[in-house]
Amino acid sequence: MRLRILDSGHSFGTKALFALIRTVSRQPVLDVVKLVKYRADFYGGPMQSVTHEAMRGPSTWSVGDRELMAAFVAQTNQCEFCTKAHAAVAQGAYRDEKKVSALLSELDTAAIEEPLRATLLMLGKLTREHVVKTDDMRAVLAAGASRQQIEDALAVCFSFNVIGRLADAFGFFVPGPKAFEAGAKYLLARGYR
């Protein structure tokens, strides 16, 4: 973590919470948790409301689909922390490790529903090029995604285009798979609030 305040500038109560998390999970506290708990009224609190609604609010996309979108956006941004973190959550939600790694490595040929594939391709373009055109949206609609599904996917994309940038700018430490598995269990049980 490139700013010391994000590593150790938390209040006494928050530090006690971190100690509890370390004891219960037997894993280090993920840097993303340290970020959202630092001066939570400025960024963490309001951002978690956005992310929780995008990732766990009502949608015809499943939780696994949305976690996959998060991992895909992160991968497009070359954010290692978020890619690993949300691939782990998507694997837990789908109960299918191979599906997620196949999708992240070969989206064009992976065995998934066309609306989801077209949506991911559009999110990838938006994330990479910062812009999409009317024709890009027509292609997603033609593949069978509804307008509402596209809006829901854009909400996921918004959240992870924020979080991935912060992970890379602040230099999140990338831990081993066990820490991400523990984080994934928490996110599947409790969501983002």
Add this chain to the structure above:
Amino acid sequence: MSNIRQARKALTSRILEGEGKASPSDRRAAFNNSGLAEPLGTLVEQVARHAHRITDEDIAATRKSGLSEDQVFEIVVCAAIGQATRQYDTALAALEAATGKE
């Protein structure tokens, strides 16, 4: 259908208009990726365009220019949310054009 409109509005107004250690004008400039003096201007552009290339030295340069860690924290947060907002708004406009719905 998920709806992040209210939550996103609350987030944006908090980071731009609420209390902070960085000035409201600097936070707004970081959000807009426009009009910041160096070295902040370069850092904000990196956050917006290729955050994965940011190094320890890039962050250290902003600290050496006299900014506190809290100020750098706020500026980076505003830059990230600003860029994600521009992407989101552009995409929603394209979707509206494709569906012909307001």
